[in-house]
Amino acid sequence: MRLRNARYAAVLAAGALSLTACSAGGGGGPAADSGAKAAADTITVGTAADSVGPATPVPGAKKGGTVYDLEQEGINHLDPAQAYTQETMIVSQLFARTLTGYRIDPKTGATKLVGDLATDTGEPSDGDRTWTFHLKSGLKWQDGTAITSDQVKYGFERLYASFETEGPSYVQTWLSGTDFRKAYQGPYGGKSLPDSSIATPDSKTVVFHFLAPHSDAPYAMALPDAGPVLKSKDTRTGYDNAPFSDGPYKIQHYDSGKELVLNRNPYWDAKSDPIRQAYPDTWDLQLDISQLNLTQRLMAESGQDKDALALVAPADPSQTEVIATDPAKYKSRLVSQYQPYVEVFNLNTSRIKDVKVRQAIAYAMPIKQVQTALGGSPQGDLGTSLIGPTVAGHQASDPFGKLATPQGDPAKAKQLLAAAGVKHLTLTFAYRNEDRWQTVARTLQNAFSKAGIDLRLKAVDATSWYSQISKVDNPYDIYVTSWSADWPSASTVIPPTMDGRLLADGDPDYSHLDDSHVNSEIDRINKITDLKQQAAQWQALATDIIKNDTPVVPYLYDKYYNVYGDGLGGVTYNTPLGTINPGSVYVK
Amino acid sequence: MLRFLVRRVLAAVVILVLISAVTYVLFFALPIDPAQLSCGKSCTPQNIALIHRNLGLDKPVPVQWWDYVSGVFTGRHLPLGNCPAPCLGLSFTNDTPIWSTLMDRFPTTLSLGVGGAAIFLTVGVGLGLLSAWRQGRLTDRIASAVSLLGQSVQIYFIGPLAIFLFADRLGWLDAGHDPDWSSDPVGSLSGVILPCLVMSVIFWSNYSRQTRSLMIEQLSEEHVRTARAKGMGSAYVFFRYALRGAMGPIITIFGIDLGSILGGTVITESTFGLHGLGQLAVSAVLGTDLPMEMGVMLFGATAIVAFNILIDACYAFIDPRIRL
Numbered sequence: 001m002r003l004r005n006a007r008y009a010a011v012l013a014a015g016a017l018s019l020t021a022c023s024a025g026g027g028g029g030p031a032a033d034s035g036a037k038a039a040a041d042t043i044t045v046g047t048a049a050d051s052v053g054p055a056t057p058v059p060g061a062k063k064g065g066t067v068y069d070l071e072q073e074g075i076n077h078l079d080p081a082q083a084y085t086q087e088t089m090i091v092s093q094l095f096a097r098t099l100t101g102y103r104i105d106p107k108t109g110a111t112k113l114v115g116d117l118a119t120d121t122g123e124p125s126d127g128d129r130t131w132t133f134h135l136k137s138g139l140k141w142q143d144g145t146a147i148t149s150d151q152v153k154y155g156f157e158r159l160y161a162s163f164e165t166e167g168p169s170y171v172q173t174w175l176s177g178t179d180f181r182k183a184y185q186g187p188y189g190g191k192s193l194p195d196s197s198i199a200t201p202d203s204k205t206v207v208f209h210f211l212a213p214h215s216d217a218p219y220a221m222a223l224p225d226a227g228p229v230l231k232s233k234d235t236r237t238g239y240d241n242a243p244f245s246d247g248p249y250k251i252q253h254y255d256s257g258k259e260l261v262l263n264r265n266p267y268w269d270a271k272s273d274p275i276r277q278a279y280p281d282t283w284d285l286q287l288d289i290s291q292l293n294l295t296q297r298l299m300a301e302s303g304q305d306k307d308a309l310a311l312v313a314p315a316d317p318s319q320t321e322v323i324a325t326d327p328a329k330y331k332s333r334l335v336s337q338y339q340p341y342v343e344v345f346n347l348n349t350s351r352i353k354d355v356k357v358r359q360a361i362a363y364a365m366p367i368k369q370v371q372t373a374l375g376g377s378p379q380g381d382l383g384t385s386l387i388g389p390t391v392a393g394h395q396a397s398d399p400f401g402k403l404a405t406p407q408g409d410p411a412k413a414k415q416l417l418a419a420a421g422v423k424h425l426t427l428t429f430a431y432r433n434e435d436r437w438q439t440v441a442r443t444l445q446n447a448f449s450k451a452g453i454d455l456r457l458k459a460v461d462a463t464s465w466y467s468q469i470s471k472v473d474n475p476y477d478i479y480v481t482s483w484s485a486d487w488p489s490a491s492t493v494i495p496p497t498m499d500g501r502l503l504a505d506g507d508p509d510y511s512h513l514d515d516s517h518v519n520s521e522i523d524r525i526n527k528i529t530d531l532k533q534q535a536a537q538w539q540a541l542a543t544d545i546i547k548n549d550t551p552v553v554p555y556l557y558d559k560y561y562n563v564y565g566d567g568l569g570g571v572t573y574n575t576p577l578g579t580i581n582p583g584s585v586y587v588k
Numbered sequence: 589m590l591r592f593l594v595r596r597v598l599a600a601v602v603i604l605v606l607i608s609a610v611t612y613v614l615f616f617a618l619p620i621d622p623a624q625l626s627c628g629k630s631c632t633p634q635n636i637a638l639i640h641r642n643l644g645l646d647k648p649v650p651v652q653w654w655d656y657v658s659g660v661f662t663g664r665h666l667p668l669g670n671c672p673a674p675c676l677g678l679s680f681t682n683d684t685p686i687w688s689t690l691m692d693r694f695p696t697t698l699s700l701g702v703g704g705a706a707i708f709l710t711v712g713v714g715l716g717l718l719s720a721w722r723q724g725r726l727t728d729r730i731a732s733a734v735s736l737l738g739q740s741v742q743i744y745f746i747g748p749l750a751i752f753l754f755a756d757r758l759g760w761l762d763a764g765h766d767p768d769w770s771s772d773p774v775g776s777l778s779g780v781i782l783p784c785l786v787m788s789v790i791f792w793s794n795y796s797r798q799t800r801s802l803m804i805e806q807l808s809e810e811h812v813r814t815a816r817a818k819g820m821g822s823a824y825v826f827f828r829y830a831l832r833g834a835m836g837p838i839i840t841i842f843g844i845d846l847g848s849i850l851g852g853t854v855i856t857e858s859t860f861g862l863h864g865l866g867q868l869a870v871s872a873v874l875g876t877d878l879p880m881e882m883g884v885m886l887f888g889a890t891a892i893v894a895f896n897i898l899i900d901a902c903y904a905f906i907d908p909r910i911r912l
Contacts, residue, residue, distance in 0.1 A: 181634065237669045
């Protein structure tokens, strides 16, 4: 989960109509769950040949010009090791390269995981415990210094430093265990990680030795923190404002929370880069703009806004209807795609202990009305699986028939409550104290009353939402959260949200599920080295959890939905991140 | 006069210390842990503890507050970097020094505040004078209607309308951007005209109505009648006698309105996508960035208190009874 967005800033995603082949919706009613499958199917693992640059050219594209990016959030961190929000993750691609990355076909939208700095997606050995990456030739930093394997190792060593707390921690945990800072405190004390963790036998080879098998290591190496850092340019916390570039652009000007201007890095070689075409000369990112303001600017596209887009920020919900109902004006410059977020109603299993009652709630849940209250189809499509359409293995799964009766099935709910011997059920629904969630709360209250459930509403301050509902002893029965896969594998969805052994305040198992069967299944599936087989097993477990434990009621697959200025071309979509792909954008 | 100023400055310092303490208490009264929001996915108890230490949240609240207040004068060495005096801390969300961020954002808010105030004082007082001058006539009614219109609308309503009409459709004015007076004064001026105009609308009605009633009141005073009886011209009496008497209360209202102007900039900055202190305050609250909240709060409070002292000094200068 990328935390800032998980705090629902970007969960207010939106959607309709389409750009590339994997689009959905149409500004009207909800698309069927089965229609979502295409997005995940377009993400595959590429070969060494796919990892050779340059990136696939966009027909008719030309170099030059300035692209303006309007964003609702500030970019709080430029240090790639701290990047864990959609904004920081996608923007880091402009100036920081990683061992692997996603190559996106500008015509079809098909996405392949390929080697970025590495010649391929890595060679596994020792039952996927050991992964070897070879660096490409001719890679350089922004001052012309060659990129070497020991700089890659140093980049990973920095992740252990006490100030690097906001980024992902997959690789550190895989190398040194959950309490990885106890094993190693970072490179600033003069010590290096032992070769038994990361070895660099020559200047172009990096070997990772994990404690356990990790078949999806190539995906983890596409996260922004999986890249080199030049020791002489490492200013520790200062690196967060002025990182040294090995990507197509370098930092020209950065005004935190206000503006980031990037211009060309002359030492970047397009022939080494299979991911980025880098057509514009300059990227001007204007930050911390209200969602309404940036949407209206993109719709009006006056002046320089003709060359503007929003890499991450979706359209303001108040404007989506205007955009959807005027296709003549907006269709040609509209992007509507799935984001990696799945919205769920959490049922607090510590308080609602009887699974029949949880299932009754699932039947009673009026997901269609909730979708409407949140802004309709542009916000997202109705979805009933824990594993969203951008994740490998996604299958339509709907054990409670929610897509057939999205308005809720109070009769079936009553029947289950009677079977459970429950009369006069009273539950507490906690919601973020914002307009749209107040509407959702009232919608639920009405629908639940038809099922004989008295729903008490509890407004919670929006800024403290996750702090409050992530407490193990929270006093609420039902609440809404969302979760995003970090890469297109459910190994970044099911274990963190459903493993009861990790339960603690702040843990994302928000429903407090602690089922020994689920826990053992997580261990078993994690050991499967065939990713395709693993994906199928995750989906089977997800369906099993919803059907038999019902700790959550999934209801929406979020969408990115926004327009961009007509002066831009090559606007493609990065499905794993759920953002516009800056690598192919050009100024007409 | 000096004693009066010293008294006011000392009182201002006490007010600012109280504001900082209350803000601290309010922040920690909320059930929010900023560490949890900065913890990423791997939010283990160890990571939470580390972030608490990095942010200085591992100490008791009174100690944190004292470190904060003393750091304003002495600077601080924080786990995430040095913070030279005047140190208002480092942002919880991006580790940047609060003071430099405030200095970066202040020109936008100052431009809006000064520009907006200049417009609403000119238009508001002007309309009020016109109404008083033409009391009961068509001009008075039109001026009153315009004032009423200003009183009936809000920035977030007329802002988008103004952008649509004057920037997008007619292209007469810039839709608003942050000023950079040193390198581009002309561009800066064009970037703040529309936001200043929009912000001024909600204020001018009050000044128009106040000025009108004060002027009518002054015009019925005996010294004004005496002046007229002595054969002085209407315009001379109006501006030399009546207006002078009305200006004192208008200045007082302006002093009271300083806080509202700062509030007005919050909405104006959000509406026009400008990066000033108001928008910074909103982001800080939404991001539970305590140092930034404190910084904006103290900076705004200091500015308001300082302006009020200045206005009091002006007033005391005009009316010696105030100094007593």
